Amino acid sequence: MIKDAAVLDLSTPHTTRRPILLSRYAESLFWLARYMERIENQARVLDVTDTFVRHGADQTGWVSVVAINSDEERFFATQGEATARTVPGYYLLDRNNPTSIAFALFHARENARTLRPLISTEMWGHINVFYNQFSHITEADIQPSRLSGVCRFIKESCQTHSGITDGTLFRDQGWLFYCVGKFLERADQTSRLVDIKYHTLLPSLDDVGSALDVSQWHALLRAASGYHAFRRVYPSEMTPGLVAGFLLLNHSFPRSVVLCVRQLETYLTQLSAGHGLHGANAALERVDQLRATLLEDPIDVVLARGLHEFLDWVQVQLTGIGDAVATAFWDRPLGRKAQDQGAGGAPAALGQSQAG
Amino acid sequence: MPDEAGLLGGYAKGPFFCELMDCAAHDPAVALIAQRLAAMPPEELERRAGIAAAELYNQGITFTVYSDKDAIDRVLPFDLIPRVISAAEWEGLERGVRQRVAALNAFIHDVYHGQRILADGIVPAPLVLGNAAFRPEMVGLDVPHGTYVHICGIDVIRDQSGRFLVLEDNARTPSGVSYVLENRNMMRRIFPDLMDGIRVRRIGSYGMRLQQALAEIAPAGVDDPQVVLLSPGIYNSAYFEHIFLAREMGVPLVEGNDLVVEDGRVWMRTTEGLAPVHSIYRRLNDDFLDPDVFRPDSKLGVRGLMDVWRRGRVGLANAVGTGVADDKAIYAYMPRIIRYYLGEEPVLANVETHICAEPEGLAYTLENLERLVVKPVAESGGYGLIIGPHASRAELDTFRGRLIAQPDNYISQPVIGLSVSPTLANGKLLPRHVDLRPFAITGKSTWVLPGGLTRVALREGSLVVNSSQGGGSKDTWVLE
Numbered sequence: 001m002i003k004d005a006a007v008l009d010l011s012t013p014h015t016t017r018r019p020i021l022l023s024r025y026a027e028s029l030f031w032l033a034r035y036m037e038r039i040e041n042q043a044r045v046l047d048v049t050d051t052f053v054r055h056g057a058d059q060t061g062w063v064s065v066v067a068i069n070s071d072e073e074r075f076f077a078t079q080g081e082a083t084a085r086t087v088p089g090y091y092l093l094d095r096n097n098p099t100s101i102a103f104a105l106f107h108a109r110e111n112a113r114t115l116r117p118l119i120s121t122e123m124w125g126h127i128n129v130f131y132n133q134f135s136h137i138t139e140a141d142i143q144p145s146r147l148s149g150v151c152r153f154i155k156e157s158c159q160t161h162s163g164i165t166d167g168t169l170f171r172d173q174g175w176l177f178y179c180v181g182k183f184l185e186r187a188d189q190t191s192r193l194v195d196i197k198y199h200t201l202l203p204s205l206d207d208v209g210s211a212l213d214v215s216q217w218h219a220l221l222r223a224a225s226g227y228h229a230f231r232r233v234y235p236s237e238m239t240p241g242l243v244a245g246f247l248l249l250n251h252s253f254p255r256s257v258v259l260c261v262r263q264l265e266t267y268l269t270q271l272s273a274g275h276g277l278h279g280a281n282a283a284l285e286r287v288d289q290l291r292a293t294l295l296e297d298p299i300d301v302v303l304a305r306g307l308h309e310f311l312d313w314v315q316v317q318l319t320g321i322g323d324a325v326a327t328a329f330w331d332r333p334l335g336r337k338a339q340d341q342g343a344g345g346a347p348a349a350l351g352q353s354q355a356g
Numbered sequence: 357m358p359d360e361a362g363l364l365g366g367y368a369k370g371p372f373f374c375e376l377m378d379c380a381a382h383d384p385a386v387a388l389i390a391q392r393l394a395a396m397p398p399e400e401l402e403r404r405a406g407i408a409a410a411e412l413y414n415q416g417i418t419f420t421v422y423s424d425k426d427a428i429d430r431v432l433p434f435d436l437i438p439r440v441i442s443a444a445e446w447e448g449l450e451r452g453v454r455q456r457v458a459a460l461n462a463f464i465h466d467v468y469h470g471q472r473i474l475a476d477g478i479v480p481a482p483l484v485l486g487n488a489a490f491r492p493e494m495v496g497l498d499v500p501h502g503t504y505v506h507i508c509g510i511d512v513i514r515d516q517s518g519r520f521l522v523l524e525d526n527a528r529t530p531s532g533v534s535y536v537l538e539n540r541n542m543m544r545r546i547f548p549d550l551m552d553g554i555r556v557r558r559i560g561s562y563g564m565r566l567q568q569a570l571a572e573i574a575p576a577g578v579d580d581p582q583v584v585l586l587s588p589g590i591y592n593s594a595y596f597e598h599i600f601l602a603r604e605m606g607v608p609l610v611e612g613n614d615l616v617v618e619d620g621r622v623w624m625r626t627t628e629g630l631a632p633v634h635s636i637y638r639r640l641n642d643d644f645l646d647p648d649v650f651r652p653d654s655k656l657g658v659r660g661l662m663d664v665w666r667r668g669r670v671g672l673a674n675a676v677g678t679g680v681a682d683d684k685a686i687y688a689y690m691p692r693i694i695r696y697y698l699g700e701e702p703v704l705a706n707v708e709t710h711i712c713a714e715p716e717g718l719a720y721t722l723e724n725l726e727r728l729v730v731k732p733v734a735e736s737g738g739y740g741l742i743i744g745p746h747a748s749r750a751e752l753d754t755f756r757g758r759l760i761a762q763p764d765n766y767i768s769q770p771v772i773g774l775s776v777s778p779t780l781a782n783g784k785l786l787p788r789h790v791d792l793r794p795f796a797i798t799g800k801s802t803w804v805l806p807g808g809l810t811r812v813a814l815r816e817g818s819l820v821v822n823s824s825q826g827g828g829s830k831d832t833w834v835l836e
Contacts, residue, residue, distance in 0.1 A: 022614050023625045113416070113590050117602040117609040121415065128416045173627060277627055329627045 019172045023330040025118055026177045028111040030325065033181035035108035039101050040158035041189040046088055047151035048223040052216070053084060054144060060200055061219075062087040068196045069099040088142045092150070101154060105131055120168035123161070130157045173275045179267040180283075180325060187260035188318050193223060194247050195311040198240065217243050224255045244307060245299030257314065261291045264321065279328030283321050290317045362394035363401070364778065369787045373518040373775040375439050383442045385554055385835050392550055393437065398783040401436070404546045405780055408434050411545075417538050419593040419823070432535060433828030435779045436547055439790055439810040446557075446834045449512065449520060449794060450804045452704030455694060457508050457796045460527055460681045462697035464504040467680060468494040478696050479689045483713070487686075489679025491642065493649060497666055499675050500573040501800050506673035507566070507637075508796045509533075509808075512704065514775035521707045521772065523791065525690070527682035528674060529639050532809040532829075533795050534600035537562060539831040555836035557806035562795075563604025566637070569799030570605075573671035574634040581634035581671070583607045584624065586615070588640055588656045598639050605637075612640075617660030622670045635671035636661075642676050684733040684767050685711065708770055712763040721768040722759065725752055728768040730759065743819065745771055774819055777830065779812055789813045791821050792832065807832035 045068060049061040062082040066075045069091070079086040095102045109131045116124050134154070142150055169175050197220045217238055221227040230238075230246050250256045265287045272280040294314070302310050369377060380387040409431060412418065418429035441449070466473050467484050468491075474481040484490060509530030511523045540559055543551065567583055574581030587598035589611045602609035614624050615633065623630035638645065644654040646662040665672045680686065686693075688709040694702045710717035710728075721728060726744045742755045759766055776787035794808035810830040811821035821827040 020608070020624075020626045020628065020631050022608055022610065023627055024611070024614055025608075026627050110590065113595075116416075116599040125415050129414050132414070177627075279627070 019170075021173050021177075025115060025174060027326070027330040028114045029118075029174050029178040030181035032108055032111040032115060033178045034185040035104045035111065036158055036161050037182050037185040038189065039104045039108065040155055041186070041193075042091060042099075042101050042104070043151045043154035043158070044223050044225070045193065046091060047148055047155070048219050050084070050088070050144065050147045050151070051222075052219045055215075064196050064200045065091060067200070068192050070192075071097075071099055084144055088147055089139060092142055093137065093139070102134070105134055118170075118174060120164070120170075122164050122168050126157075126161060126164050130161070133157075173271060173277065176267045176271050176275070177325075177329075180264060180271075183260040183263040183267070184318060184322055186255060187257045187264070188315060190224060190247055190255050190257050190260070191311050191314050191318070193220070194244055195308060195315075197223075198244050198307055214238055220247070226253055226255065229253050241299050241303055244303065249294060249299060258291070258294050261287060261294060265291060268325075277329075280325070282328060283324035286317060286321045286324055290314070290321070293317075363396055363398055363785050364390065364394040367778060367785055367787065369776055371516055372773050372787065372789070373514050373516055374787065375441075375514070375775050375777040375790060376437075377778075378518060379440060379442060379445075383835070386440050386442065389438070389440055389550065389554065393778065393785065401780055402783055405436055408436055408542055408546050411542065412538075417535075417596060419596065432823050433814060434539060434542060435788075435812055435814070435828050435830045436543070437778050437780060437785065438543065438550070438831040438833045439777050439792070440833045440835065441807065443835050445520075446806065448703060449792075450806075452512075452520070452522075452702070453508075453510050453794050453796050453804050454802050455698065455700065455703050456510055456522065456525065456690070457505060457798055457802050459690065459694040459697055460505050460508065460525060460678075461503055461798070463686075463693050464527075464675070464678055464681050465502050466697070468497065468677065473693070473696055476696070478692050479686070483685050483689075484680060487680050487683055489642075489677065489683060491677035491680075493662065493666075494675075494677040500668075500671065501798075503573065503798050503800075504675040504678050505681070506569055506573065506675075506798050508798070509793045510704075510796070512792045512794065512808075513707070513772055516773045516775075518775070520704055522687075522690070522704045523707055523772075524684070525682040525687060526793070527678040528641065530793070530795065531594045531597055531639075532793055532811075533562060533805070534597035535829050536795070536805065536807065536809050536832065537604070538600070539829060543831045551833075554833075557834040557836055559805055559807060562797075562805055563601065563606070565797050565803050565805075566601065567605040567607065569797045569803075570635040570637055570671060570673055572799030573673060575669050575671065578634050582632060583635045583637065584610045584615075584633050586610055586612070586636050586638040586640060586658075588612075588644070592639075594639065601637070607637075612654075612656045612658050615658045615661070617658060617664055620664060620667065620669060622658065622661060622664050633670065635673070637673050642679065645676065684731055685713065688767060707772060710768045712759060712766040712768060717768070718759070718763045721766070722756065724768075725756060725759075727771065729771055730755065730766050730768045732765050733767060743771060771819070774813075777810070777812060779814070779830075781814070781816075786816070788816070789819050789821065790830070806834040 045065055049065055053061040062084060065087050066072055066082050074097075075082065075090065079090055090097055090100065092101050094100045095106065097103060109127050112119065112124055112127045137150060165178065169178065217240065218227060220243060221230050224247055226247060229252075230243065233246065233250070234242055246253060246256070248257045251258060253259060265284065268280045268284045268287060271277045272284060364377075367377070376386065376390055380390045412431040412434060413429065416429060418431050463473065471481075473479050474484060505527040507530060509526040509532065511526065512520050513523050514520055537559060570583040571581050574583070583605060584607055585598055585602040585605065587595065587609055589595065592598070598609055608624065610624055616623050616625065616630065618630065622633040622636070624633050640656055643651045644656045646657050646659060647654045648659050649662040650657070661670070662676070664670045665676075687706065688711050691702045691706055694700060710720050712718045712721050721730060724744075726747070728744045729741060730744070731741045742751065744752065747755070774789040774791060777790045778785040779788035781788070790810050790812045792808050792810050795805045797803050797805070810832045811823070811827050812830055813819060813821045813826065814828045815826050818826060
């Protein structure tokens, strides 16, 4: 057998080239992943809010959607009150709103269009069809009775995207940039969700132990698809601290901040060590620091010191990691003579930024 | 008999040559294709046409029109009835295309070197030297293998007698080849039963051939040259084709901002820093290529690129300045150009052409305006031309004034009754006019893609096949 293999090798001379990746493509992969992740999270939040508001459990629900997106000023200036009438339209269909799904999907597709030379035909085809189907959604389709179905369609489309990407995207450095964008966004979304919900749901003295109270913590877990996983870990209790701790620090829950940060570490390490892209080291140092801090104290200590301040700091760190990746790989001119090149030589910005 | 005629039962080709019916008469394979089409239930054809249209849209095989807020994707309409070319006919076409490409390259080399053809009075010097597409920067510059037109599209039509005639040469950045390949992919998916058992020449090697030609013009001494495709970007209406070709070649699609000139070489910005580029298939016009040399406001090009190319340190396809050869004014001289450089008779004739810059050409054109097609030189896209028989009295009068004012801007040709091909319309197969754009790739030598892009004028009676004016396309089958 060994001999055969050797003969085969000799008889099929071939040259392989180590795949290079344009900086512009790295940037687009990073943003494609972020936008798709953001769309999925936005759909989760809207879906769960809708369910619980309709069941009369959480009348502040629509306001908290605005808060999660840090949109208070812009939203109330243009939309008036936060209700079942104003919020879903603003966050689903309003293309002028940079935190809407319509906005994110448009940009996801434009990034995918830029990436068409690189990504699989299936990946592009699916996003294109998703976008075209989404474009047909009207105000009538997102009335309370139908909103949940629309959110399910959006979530499933994002999950299909993930599946196609997992099964078809070539596993060179481009894949790693995609994964970095995805987990950075997911960590950010989960931390925002916990930050806002924890404070709007903190029990008042009247509510402690009531049915109402528990159902709201259910909602938070469900928004992150974490309800059943939480039950498996904590079958007999549900306290605010346990829920926050689970969503932030559980090592096995796929949307927890800690798990996302560990994934970031893995992918950045592969870029640096596996592909020789030492530019990733600056981001990696920040990831290490973030992970260490996250694991330093148990959740009750964090809560005692102040969850909001802690999560604020986490979000600033995540932004810093994204900036470090951008600076190393696309935001500044690259090259042997990087210092000599003026700003005029930098790749054109794609007009993308972390919304909110 | 009516049963056997089936879907082609009421088909009336009129006075025109029919690509299917007239060829079926002396080619059994074409006859078999016609039979299979005739036997197809119309609703089945409609169903498949619907699948094809949806697939093109969903896969984004589209050209995109951008407005302020929106990106609107339009599909180039696809007709699922193929245009078939017999082996013998293709042999002549291919020979004609090769000859034409050889003459174009010889002509361009000459006008940028000795200008013998001008000195010998074969082509009037002002027509070349005063042409907007003439690039003084090219004078005296030698290009690898003497090849200027690496990718060439020659537009060919058939007259009522079935004779192939060249209508236009495209020597700058001809487009449309992606549709040739995608149309074939589509036919394999939705109409495999039509091709069953019929030997059709394969076209799938286009990307490899293109990559190879680009590697052949890379600077000497580079073992494994890095080829790139330079695109104006996602806002260009041909962006789909750029993506398609980059993928088929397995090379990066770059935009101007991805490239940089340093130390007398071209580099691209990658995650690892600058990586060398050896050969560029550019889909940018000359004007935008290098703001140092051409339009200084160009944001699409690469500063310093021309200088690197002139020093032979990067390959560029097509070369700069090829537009001087595919101008409609030069076109009229192509038969003479072929004889002059190659000492051969043209394999493919030109359409009879009158040059309005010449007094006798102008006089003839003015006298016969209602029977002629008058075309502006140095323009493309089918705009600004007038088709005499289809124009109103008032339109003709207005045009006559323009013609007298600026005769140098026009040529005229008789209206050719373009051949027709059965085309699906309203559940019937109806004759619609077609043309053909074969593509030739030239590095060290020339290779012609079997077939080419068949464009079809979908509106009844229309002779304009341009996609901007209601044209669609068909798969083109060259039989073995």
